[in-house]
Amino acid sequence: MALQRRLLQFINITKSCQKLCGVQSYSTQTAAQSDNGEKRKTHFGFETVDEDEKTKKVHRVFETVADKYDTMNDMMSFGVHRIWKDIFMMRFAPTPGTKLLDMAGGTGDITFRYINYLRNQASSNTEKRSSVTVSDINQSMLNVGKLRAEKQGYLKDSPVDVDWLCADAEQLPLPDECYNAYTIAFGIRNCTHIDKVLEEAYRVLQPGGRFMCLEFSQLPNSTMQWLYDQYSFQVIPVMGQLVAGQWKPYQYLVESIRQFPDQEKFKLMIEAAGFRQVTYENLTFGVCAIHSGFKL
Amino acid sequence: MRAFTFIRKLSSVPKSKNFREELEINYISTNLFQKTLLTVGSATVALFDPYRGDMIACLGEVTGEASLKYMREKMLDNSEGAEILQEMPRINSQTVCFKSLSELPEDTLGRVYADFMRENDITADSRLPVQFIKDPDLAYVMQRYREVHDLVHASLFMKTTMLGEVAVKWVEGIQTKLPMCIGGGIWGAARLKPKHRQLYLKYYLPWAIKTGHNAKFLQGIYYEKRWEQNIYDFHKEMNISILTER
Numbered sequence: 064m065a066l067q068r069r070l071l072q073f074i075n076i077t078k079s080c081q082k083l084c085g086v087q088s089y090s091t092q093t094a095a096q097s098d099n100g101e102k103r104k105t106h107f108g109f110e111t112v113d114e115d116e117k118t119k120k121v122h123r124v125f126e127t128v129a130d131k132y133d134t135m136n137d138m139m140s141f142g143v144h145r146i147w148k149d150i151f152m153m154r155f156a157p158t159p160g161t162k163l164l165d166m167a168g169g170t171g172d173i174t175f176r177y178i179n180y181l182r183n184q185a186s187s188n189t190e191k192r193s194s195v196t197v198s199d200i201n202q203s204m205l206n207v208g209k210l211r212a213e214k215q216g217y218l219k220d221s222p223v224d225v226d227w228l229c230a231d232a233e234q235l236p237l238p239d240e241c242y243n244a245y246t247i248a249f250g251i252r253n254c255t256h257i258d259k260v261l262e263e264a265y266r267v268l269q270p271g272g273r274f275m276c277l278e279f280s281q282l283p284n285s286t287m288q289w290l291y292d293q294y295s296f297q298v299i300p301v302m303g304q305l306v307a308g309q310w311k312p313y314q315y316l317v318e319s320i321r322q323f324p325d326q327e328k329f330k331l332m333i334e335a336a337g338f339r340q341v342t343y344e345n346l347t348f349g350v351c352a353i354h355s356g357f358k359l
Numbered sequence: 360m361r362a363f364t365f366i367r368k369l370s371s372v373p374k375s376k377n378f379r380e381e382l383e384i385n386y387i388s389t390n391l392f393q394k395t396l397l398t399v400g401s402a403t404v405a406l407f408d409p410y411r412g413d414m415i416a417c418l419g420e421v422t423g424e425a426s427l428k429y430m431r432e433k434m435l436d437n438s439e440g441a442e443i444l445q446e447m448p449r450i451n452s453q454t455v456c457f458k459s460l461s462e463l464p465e466d467t468l469g470r471v472y473a474d475f476m477r478e479n480d481i482t483a484d485s486r487l488p489v490q491f492i493k494d495p496d497l498a499y500v501m502q503r504y505r506e507v508h509d510l511v512h513a514s515l516f517m518k519t520t521m522l523g524e525v526a527v528k529w530v531e532g533i534q535t536k537l538p539m540c541i542g543g544g545i546w547g548a549a550r551l552k553p554k555h556r557q558l559y560l561k562y563y564l565p566w567a568i569k570t571g572h573n574a575k576f577l578q579g580i581y582y583e584k585r586w587e588q589n590i591y592d593f594h595k596e597m598n599i600s601i602l603t604e605r
Binding site: 297298300301302304305308310311314 | 387390392393396397400401404411413414417490
């Protein structure tokens with residue numbers, strides 16, 4: 064209850080955004096601008112905020128939605144997010160001996176699929192232990208993940224060692240080259256500095272390590288994009304109000320999706336961080352995309 | 360129950376300005392399509408889970424614009440109601456000293472109210488802020504309706520059981536014309552168990568209809584200025600006849 068109160072105090076929809084609720088087209092704003100001597104600004108959904116404000120505001124969004132996160136995901140995507148994550152894991156196809164850092168891993172969806180995938184593999188090689196570090200900037204989300212892990216039995220008799228780390232993806236408290244795989248699913252668009260996240264990912268990966276990202280993206284087909292916009296802006300916040308009693312976090316969600324770079328642009332950003340063999344694959348007409356790159 | 364606790368900011372700013380500020384922070388713009396979805400959705404959720412007070416609040420707001428205008432007109436009809444609209448008083452634990460109220464003589468309005476809140480284990484801070492109404496004057500009328508609801512219960516001697524709630528909804532529905540109240544009265548009654556349904560049909564419903572029509576406009580009463588008034592004098596003045604003893 065205290066979380067909801069704080070959220071209402073900090074999340075503010077400006078007048079310009081109010082007008083957008085009836086408007087047909089939703090254009091993205093340009094990225095962070097800085098004026099000489101003034102604080103750097105960035106976007107929080109369609110709002111413009113100071114960069115340090117954004118981290119706090121995003122934090123509060125996820126604190127508020129944590130306990131209804133999985134229910135809402137099912138409702139908003141009609142359960143399709145499960146398939147997206149399944150495909151993501153199939154593309155990743157981990158082998159025993161993988162040391163994974165699952166960033167923005169919060170409630171554990173990717174980690175649990177990772178554990179299941181390794182469990183299902185013919186374990187001729189019992190010597191190579193696999194591991195996963197579930198990391199999230201938000202402790203509430205990690206708590207939900209821990210609870211689910213215990214309830215669903217992922218921690219007992221597992222071929223995979225699991226540990227939990229509350230950390231900022233832009234500044235990981237981890238040594239260089241300590242993982243051979245890095246995943247971030249539906250988390251990177253909430254980060255204030257995507258380039259820093261990519262640089263950190265590059266740093267903690269060993270040579271030969273793989274970076275994989277599952278994130279909402281732009282639809283190449285403009286009619287489909289329009290339909291998707293209508294659904295996003297007309298229906299999703301209403302669902303949030305009905306199911307979770309919260310409108311504004313879901314308004315932020317659909318706005319932040321529009322602010323994220325499209326597939327090609329994001330590919331260039333990944334390459335700029337040093338990754339090679341960068342590819343992407345669209346899912347559901349481009350509603351989301353899997354980007355993959357290697358540290359070579 | 361997803362009760363939303365809202366503590367009013369302590370400031371030296373006059374009360375009416377505070378409400379407008381709060382509304383600006385809380386207001387969410389919605390178009391007709393979204394209002395329709397919210398209406399159907401919140402009514403459905405409230406029907407299946409009556410403890411979702413936020414859904415009742417939502418339903419009231421998205422369907423209530425015309426009724427709020429009516430309520431506001433009725434309040435402006437007499438000086439007490441007009442004073443409320445002018446001053447925009449709020450009822451919560453910051454603005455009302457429940458400790459002092461519970462020390463008032465028995466049979467005073469304030470004492471009856473304080474006892475009612477204590478006996479039913481409810482707090483005046485559980486009223487959700489208005490989110491979907493743009494006009495501050497109308498939004499205030501809705502907020503006032505919410506904050507006065509417990510006082511209506513207390514002064515009518517109606518408990519917070521399903522039976523009592525449905526009866527109060529009928530009274531409020533007849534007086535305010537809010538669709539949410541009218542709907543609540545009808546659908547809420549459908550949830551009553553056989554024994555309560557009998558009581559409802561035989562006693563509570565006729566009484567509620569009579570009270571709704573005969574009593575003075577309960578939303579236009581400046582309760583905060585009447586804490587010391589004897590409750591039975593209050594009933595006489597407001598033309599209320601009681602069904603049950605406290």
